[in-house]
Amino acid sequence: MIKYSRQREYIRDFLAGQKDHPTAETIYRNAQKEFPNISLGTVYRNLAQLEQLGEIKKLSTGQGPDHFDGNTSPHYHVICTTCGSVIDLEMENINHINILAKTGFDGEIEGHFVYFYGTCKNCLERNGRQPSALPQTLENAIHGQ
């Protein structure tokens, strides 16, 4: 049983109001406004507890520091390889890849981690680029015609 902590509540509420998946550093800087004596170590400890309680999600993107998400419902993310931002992606779920994986695996598949990466709209615009057009049909996209 983890005892109640005002700092942990603050961090949970802060994350619930953020859409941009902040890092521990950013959360720490914001928490300092409310708790001037809070340490970065305390922020990390609270984040670990919240994750353990299932109230937040940790996103280890393999690029830079971990990000944290107050939205624990299943959804996908795109990582911008230019600015490092982590962006929510609305997409049909692809849980059937567990079945695809199982066809080549003798054990039991229990899940998967998927991160998409690319260049966000802001970074494209900053470099004078446009997002490419979508292929005419998904079928063409998948089979490369």
Ligand SMILES: [Zn+2]
């Ligand atoms: Zn970007």
Ligand SMILES: [Zn+2]
């Ligand atoms: Zn998210």
